[in-house]
Amino acid sequence: MSEHEGTPFDSAVAVATALAGPSGLGTSAAHVAPLFGHDPAYVERPWGDGEAPPLYVPVVERINEPLGEEVDDRLVRWASECGFADDDLEPLRKAGFGRLAMLAHTDTDDPERLLIAARLNAAWWAADDLYADDSGMGAVPVELPPRLALVMAAMDPVAPAGEFSAELDEALRGDPVLVALKSAVDHLARQGTPAQVQRACYATFAMFVSWNAYAAWRHTGKYPPAWEYLAARQHDSFYTSMTVVDAVGGYELPANLYYDPRVRRLLMQAGTASVMVNDLHSVAKDAADETPVCNMVLQIMADRGSSVEEATEITVDLHNNLVRDFEAGHRELQALPSPELQRFLRGARAWMGGGFEWHATNPRYQT
Numbered sequence: 463m464s465e466h467e468g469t470p471f472d473s474a475v476a477v478a479t480a481l482a483g484p485s486g487l488g489t490s491a492a493h494v495a496p497l498f499g500h501d502p503a504y505v506e507r508p509w510g511d512g513e514a515p516p517l518y519v520p521v522v523e524r525i526n527e528p529l530g531e532e533v534d535d536r537l538v539r540w541a542s543e544c545g546f547a548d549d550d551l552e553p554l555r556k557a558g559f560g561r562l563a564m565l566a567h568t569d570t571d572d573p574e575r576l577l578i579a580a581r582l583n584a585a586w587w588a589a590d591d592l593y594a595d596d597s598g599m600g601a602v603p604v605e606l607p608p609r610l611a612l613v614m615a616a617m618d619p620v621a622p623a624g625e626f627s628a629e630l631d632e633a634l635r636g637d638p639v640l641v642a643l644k645s646a647v648d649h650l651a652r653q654g655t656p657a658q659v660q661r662a663c664y665a666t667f668a669m670f671v672s673w674n675a676y677a678a679w680r681h682t683g684k685y686p687p688a689w690e691y692l693a694a695r696q697h698d699s700f701y702t703s704m705t706v707v708d709a710v711g712g713y714e715l716p717a718n719l720y721y722d723p724r725v726r727r728l729l730m731q732a733g734t735a736s737v738m739v740n741d742l743h744s745v746a747k748d749a750a751d752e753t754p755v756c757n758m759v760l761q762i763m764a765d766r767g768s769s770v771e772e773a774t775e776i777t778v779d780l781h782n783n784l785v786r787d788f789e790a791g792h793r794e795l796q797a798l799p800s801p802e803l804q805r806f807l808r809g810a811r812a813w814m815g816g817g818f819e820w821h822a823t824n825p826r827y828q829t
C-alpha cells in the first residue's frame with residue numbers, strides 16, 4: 463500500500479504515473495534531467511564583492527520597483543499604527559520588506575495581498591532583531607524564551623482566562639513587536655484560510671525552538687559545530703516566509719499536499735538555501751555583535767579552523783547543492799496534475815530568486 467494512499471497527493475500520483483509512465487515519480491532525480499540541458503529558470507549569480515564563487519539561484523521573476531514602493535508605503539503606515547516610534551520607520555522603509563514581497567511573491571500584483579508577506583516578514587524580523595539577535599537593540603539571550611512565549615500568545619489567541627486575561631491583554635498591547643505580529647496574523651486570517659494561518663503560526667513556533675537554541679549557545683558561549691547549527695537552521699529559515707506563498711497568491715494548497723514528505727522536503731530545501739544566502743550576506747554583521755550571532759560561515763570557521771574564504775566557499779557549495787536538489791525534486795513533481803501544487807512549487811522557486819535579489823541589493827547587508 464502506498465504511504466500516501468487516500469490523500470489528494472495519492473490521486474495526483476496515480477494520474478501522474480499513468481501520464482508519465484516509468485520515468486515519472488519514484489524515478490531518481492538524476493534520471494529526469496532537462497531534455498535540453500540547462501534549465502533557464504536558474505542562473506549563476508555573482509554576489510558580495512564578487513570574490514567568492516557564484517550562487518546558483520532561480521532567476522528573479524519580477525522587478526517592479528513602483529509596486530514594491532507602494533507596499534512599503536502601506537507597510538510603514540501600518541508599523542506606525544502598531545506603535546513603532548517615528549525613528550524606527552525610516553530604517554523599516556530602507557529594509558524594504560515590501561520590496562521583498564514584490565520580488566519574492568510573483569504571482570500577484572495586489573498590494574494588499576503582498577502586504578500579507580510584507581507585514582509578517584517585517585514583524586518576524588522585528589522580533590528577530592529586537593528580541594533574539596541584536597544586542598545593541600536590546601536582545602538579551604536569557605530573556606528570549608519568555609519573550610517568544612508571549613509572541614506565541616500574540617499570534618495564536620489565548621482563550622479567555624478570567625482575571626488573568628486583562629494583564630495578558632495589556633502586555634500584548636504594550637509592545638509594538640507583539641502588536642505587529644498579532645496584526646500581521648489577523649491580516650493573513652482575513653485573506654487566507656484557518657489552515658493557512660495555523661501553518662504560518664506553527665512554522666513560526668518551530669522556528670522559535672531554534673532561536674532558543676541560539677540564545678543558549680550565545681549565553682553559555684558554547685557555540686555549536688556547523689552540523690548542529692545547520693540542523694537548527696532548517697526550522698529557522700525562509701521556509702517560514704514561504705508558508706504564505708499560496709495565501710499571498712490567492713489560492714490554497716491543501717494540507718495533505720503541502721505536508722506530503724516530498725513537497726515538505728523541497729520546501730525545506732528552498733527555505734534552507736535561501737537562509738544560507740542570508741548567512742553569506744550577514745557574516746560581517748553577525749560577527750560584529752558583542753555576543754556574535756550564529757552563522758554558517760562563522761560556525762564552519764570555528765568548527766574546522768577554516769579561513770573566511772574557505773568557509774564561504776563551503777557554504778556556497780552547500781547552498782548550490784540545495785538548489786540543485788530542489789531543482790531536480792521540483793522537476794520530478796512537475797508531472798503531478800495539481801495546479802495548486804505546481805503553483806506553490808513555482809512560488810517557492812520564485813521566492814528563492816527574489817530572496818537572493820533582495821539580499822544582494824539591501825543596505826542591511828552592505829559592509
Ligand SMILES: CC(C)=CCC/C(C)=C(\C)COP(=O)(O)OP(=O)(O)O
Pocket residue numbers: 583586587590595698699700702703737740741744
Ligand atoms: C523572515 C523570517 C522568517 C525571519 C525569521 C528569522 C530569519 C530566518 C531571518 C531574519 C534570517 O536570519 P537572520 O536572523 O540571520 O537574519 P539577519 O542576518 O539578521 O538579516
